[in-house]
Amino acid sequence: AQSVAQPEDQVNVAEGNPLTVKCTYSVSGNPYLFWYVQYPNRGLQFLLKYITGDNLVKGSYGFEAEFNKSQTSFHLKKPSALVSDSALYFCAVRGRGSQGNLIFGKGTKLSVKP
Amino acid sequence: EPEVTQTPSHQVTQMGQEVILRCVPISNHLYFYWYRQILGQKVEFLVSFYNNEISEKSEIFDDQFSVERPDGSNFTLKIRSTKLEDSAMYFCASSAVGGNQPQHFGDGTRLSIL
Numbered sequence: 001a002q003s004v005a006q007p008e009d010q011v012n013v014a015e016g017n018p019l020t021v022k023c024t025y026s027v028s029g030n031p032y033l034f035w036y037v038q039y040p041n042r043g044l045q046f047l048l049k050y051i052t053g054d055n056l057v058k059g060s061y062g063f064e065a066e067f068n069k070s071q072t073s074f075h076l077k078k079p080s081a082l083v084s085d086s087a088l089y090f091c092a093v094r095g096r097g098s099q100g101n102l103i104f105g106k107g108t109k110l111s112v113k114p
Numbered sequence: 115e116p117e118v119t120q121t122p123s124h125q126v127t128q129m130g131q132e133v134i135l136r137c138v139p140i141s142n143h144l145y146f147y148w149y150r151q152i153l154g155q156k157v158e159f160l161v162s163f164y165n166n167e168i169s170e171k172s173e174i175f176d177d178q179f180s181v182e183r184p185d186g187s188n189f190t191l192k193i194r195s196t197k198l199e200d201s202a203m204y205f206c207a208s209s210a211v212g213g214n215q216p217q218h219f220g221d222g223t224r225l226s227i228l
Contacts, residue, residue: 034216043118043205043219044157051214090157094213101147101159101170102217 002027004093006105013081013112021076021108023091032094033074034102035065037087044090050074061085081112116140120206120220127196128228135191135223137206146189147207147217148181150174157205163189193225201227 003026013019025031032051036044048059055067065076076089088109092102119138127133139146148160161171163181180192189208193200203224207217 032213036219041221043120043221044207046216046218049214049216095159095170100213101162101172102149102157103159104157106156 002093002095002103004091004103004105006089006091006108008108009106010109010111013110015083015112015114016080019076019078019081019085019110019112021089021091021110023074023076023105024072025074025091025093026072027093031074033065033067034092034094035059035063035074035076036090036092036104038090038107039087047076047089081110083112083114086110086112116218118206118208118218118220120204120223122223123221124224124226126226126228129196129198131196132192132194133196133225135193135204135206135225137189137191137220138187139189139206139208140218141187142210143208143218144211145169145209145217146181146183147209148191149205149207149219150202151205151222152199152202160191160204196225196227198227201225 005024034049035047048057050057050067058064088107090107091105095101121136146163151157159172161175162169182190203222205219205222207219209215209217
């Protein structure tokens with residue numbers, strides 16, 4: 001079965017420092033991977049996706065993610081964190097089928113302190 | 115930028131009553147989805163809808179639930195005989211055709227069953 005794991009419930013980073021939010025996946029076949037961010041009382045906002053091609057994917061708000069097939073990982077990164085990046089981050093993999101549903105990880109709370 | 119809109123933002127209902135959650139997907143999208151997020155838990159897929167029929171549904175989406183596209187713009191989720199455990203955030207999403215297209219989410223409806 002397709003699944004996603006986010007091993008960290010919370011990540012704490014100082015403003016200006018690089019951040020990494022971890023995600024590993026388990027799929028049969030080639031994965032379609034996504035990162036979403038959720039601010040308080042808001043829906044999930046699409047950040048970036050990996051479908052095929054370059055392993056380093058760039059997305060919104062300066063975020064990027066690195067696809068690593070051998071480690072089955074898709075970690076979210078940003079070179080310099082902002083306080084406004086504080087939010088809940090979800091990794092997701094597309095389920096079976098051409099328009100399959102998204103299977104989400106449990107989410108990681110990112111806290112960026114000034 | 116086009117958005118998925120959901121109404122109401124908060125719905126309070128007595129147990130056993132029926133509720134209808136409403137969504138207006140992005141206008142040129144053809145795939146529609148409902149997800150739910152019980153407080154403190156993962157975002158879970160409920161159902162996907164394409165070409166006026168359900169294309170996929172999860173185990174959660176039993177006979178208590180139904181979806182409908184009553185006109186060219188709205189997409190609704192009906193929950194009959196609500197139970198306490200139906201209390202959750204319900205998110206609507208839509209996407210364009212193509213397996214690499216991201217799903218775009220609304221801000222959700224918080225459903226509270228008393």
